[in-house]
Amino acid sequence: MTLRLIPYLIMDGNAKEAIHFYEQALDAKILFYQTFGEMPENPEFPLPEEAKDRVSHAMIRVGESDLMFSDTSPGQPHQSGSQITICISTDDKEKATRIYEALKQDGQMNMPLQETFFSPAYGIVTDKFGVTFQINTEGKQQ
Numbered sequence: 001m002t003l004r005l006i007p008y009l010i011m012d013g014n015a016k017e018a019i020h021f022y023e024q025a026l027d028a029k030i031l032f033y034q035t036f037g038e039m040p041e042n043p044e045f046p047l048p049e050e051a052k053d054r055v056s057h058a059m060i061r062v063g064e065s066d067l068m069f070s071d072t073s074p075g076q077p078h079q080s081g082s083q084i085t086i087c088i089s090t091d092d093k094e095k096a097t098r099i100y101e102a103l104k105q106d107g108q109m110n111m112p113l114q115e116t117f118f119s120p121a122y123g124i125v126t127d128k129f130g131v132t133f134q135i136n137t138e139g140k141q142q
Helices: 015-025 093-104
Strands: 003-011 029-035 055-062 065-071 084-090 108-114 122-126 132-137
Touching: 003 015, 015 029, 015 055, 015 065, 084 093, 093 108, 093 122, 093 132
Parallel strands: 003 065, 084 132
Antiparallel strands: 003 084, 029 055, 055 065, 108 122, 122 132
8 A cells, every 4th residue: 555645736827837847947857747628528517718728737756756736727716825735645545535534524625535537536625724635546547
């Protein structure tokens, strides 16, 4: 079983610029990069044209550490200083469920732990101390 904590930077439409900046400044390597326009379409939530070039998910490696990125969708609130979350990544769905349930006690569920196109179990929770965690179960194509 693996368990990693990965800083996740949520940007306001400039994730691509930030990724290339860190690529140069920190000698980072891009491991994964996907825009909202490259994601599977969801007819229940049509994607605005201006969101298609924004980053839906990216990961870079700096030395032996990883950083994850995404942009907000146009119109979503974004406040500088609150754009960093912690991604807890594991390959064990039961472990992910236990962590999610523990963190949501006296906290706030932002997205229920559920299967997504990229994960068997993914969810977002803000704990009782105001720290936001993304719980990701590895296993599907990322």
